[in-house]
Amino acid sequence: MRHGCMLRAMFIGHFGVGFASQRAAPRAPFTLLVAAPLFLDLLWPIFLLLGLESVRIDPGNTAFTPLDLHDYPYSHSLVGALVWSILFGSAYLLWRRESRGAWVLGAGVLSHWVLDFITHRPDMPLYPGSATFVGLGLWNSISGTLVVEVSLFIIGVAIYLRTTRPKGKAGSVALWSLIAFVVLVYIANIVLPPPPNPIAVAWGALMGWLFVPWAYWIQRTRVPR
16 A cells, blocks of 8 residues: 655645646746645644644555544635635735736635545535535545646646746756656655654645745746747
8 A cells, every 4th residue: 555755645736736827827926826726735734733733644544645634624624725715815916916816826725625625535624613524535546646636737837838938947947856856755655654643744744835935946037938
């Protein structure tokens, strides 16, 4: 049986959304377009370390991850995702006064919940305190998970490549090094043994914040086609 690492496995699909969003919102910074669909997972380890949410190590919980995601009402409930998407989009609108980008960024945050709804078993609450949990359980099929997540990533990267071009060599290095690193982390999620404890999960998941400055590097070294 294959197990996840410290980052939750669907993150590669969220990256696909971020890459593709540049076509929908060409004026929005790529840094934010990448951060938006990752945002709930950027909040999650912070809430874990603060004791607001919790996770258990449970090998076999699904075929694709050993994490029992039983308690994350503020970062991953449907209402929570809606609130974060509104806040994210509204903050951008106040900053840039650009409504199209605001809508795309807000939708990007909400897309995280939609994709997680597809992959998770029924462990996603509708709101904090909800007794109803939802999830279609794609993670119970390793092959199905790989097809859906990898396809989303490839399509997103392809759209981004058709939308932008590098200014110079740095533009290619920045982009392809990120793509390679994301793929390596995704493979590690599949093949490495389960993390030893929830604290290790939280600190490992904080690594997701590294992708924000990396996206900024790409943003500075590529221009629209």
